[in-house]
Amino acid sequence: MERLAVYCGANAGQDPAYSEATILLGKTMVRRGVELVYGGGRLGLMGIIADTVLAEGGRVHGVIPEMLKDLEVAHTGVTKLHIVQNMHERKARMTDLTDAFIALPGGVGTMDELFEAWSWNALGYHNKPFAILNVGGYWDSLIAFLDTMSEQGFVSAERRKHLIVSDDIDDCLDRLAAACNTEAGSFTW
Template sequence: MKRLAVYCGSSMGIDPAFAGTAAALGREMAARGIGLVYGGGRLGLMGVVADAVLEAGGEVHGVIPQALVNLEVAHRGLTELHLVNTMHERKALMTELTDAFVAIPGGIGTLDELFEAWSWNALGYHAKPFALLNVHGFWDGMIAFLDHVRDSGFMSPARRGQLLVADEIGEVIDKLGAAIGAAEAKMVW
């Protein structure tokens, strides 16, 4: 895996473990030579993970709509900051730039990005894996709800199984890497 898209909050949340995990994820990514693709902001967990990757010598590619740059929330110290016009363009470019996706704690924007990546995968727009890093059980309620959706007949077990879940940073990176490897092994050259 060359690059990993991290979806996360533009705020810090109330549990200090959220920021600690964002920083640790960034350091682990840099240690493994995995570049960061993210929303380009300097605030909240977004800024924490970007700063951690940069401080550890890694590369960071931010993708941000011009409207957010105008609000002065763009991170100015990145390896590369891609400016786009819309949130749709942001998600499309992030998908193009990354090999996989992981969501750490965040709000409605994080959910939007994760579910769009999953929907685009279901529609065949990409075959990239995606995961939840379940920091202190943050995603437990959503995981239970998604199981309910599957059990109610609105999602196949195979589709539900696509969303990888891990409680530890190394575990989530390893699961995403294995999923990429499995997908590459299925490709016909």
């Protein structure tokens, strides 16, 4: 795994554990030689992950729509800032640039990105693994709902297993890397 797309909030949230986990994820990524792909913002957890990776000597690829750049929320200190026309292009470019996806705490945008990565995978547009880093149980209710969707027959048990869930950064990154390193011919989502 050379690049990891990190989906996370443009706010830092109420619990300091979210920022702490974001910093630790950024440091761990650089230690492992993994570059960051993210939404290109300078605010909230997005800014924290970018600043951490940069401070640790890592490479950061931000992808931001023109509108958000014009609102001055773009992080201008990243290694490479890709400016796109809209949110659809943002998600497509991030998918092209990354080897895997991970969701930290965030809001509607984070959920949109995670679910689009999952649905594109299910439809065969990519074969890249995706995960939730469940910091402080933030995603517990969503995970329970996804289990309900599976139990009720709207998501197959096999498809539900594709979403990696962990509350441990090293475990999560190890599982994503293992999924990336499996030969495409023998590994199917």
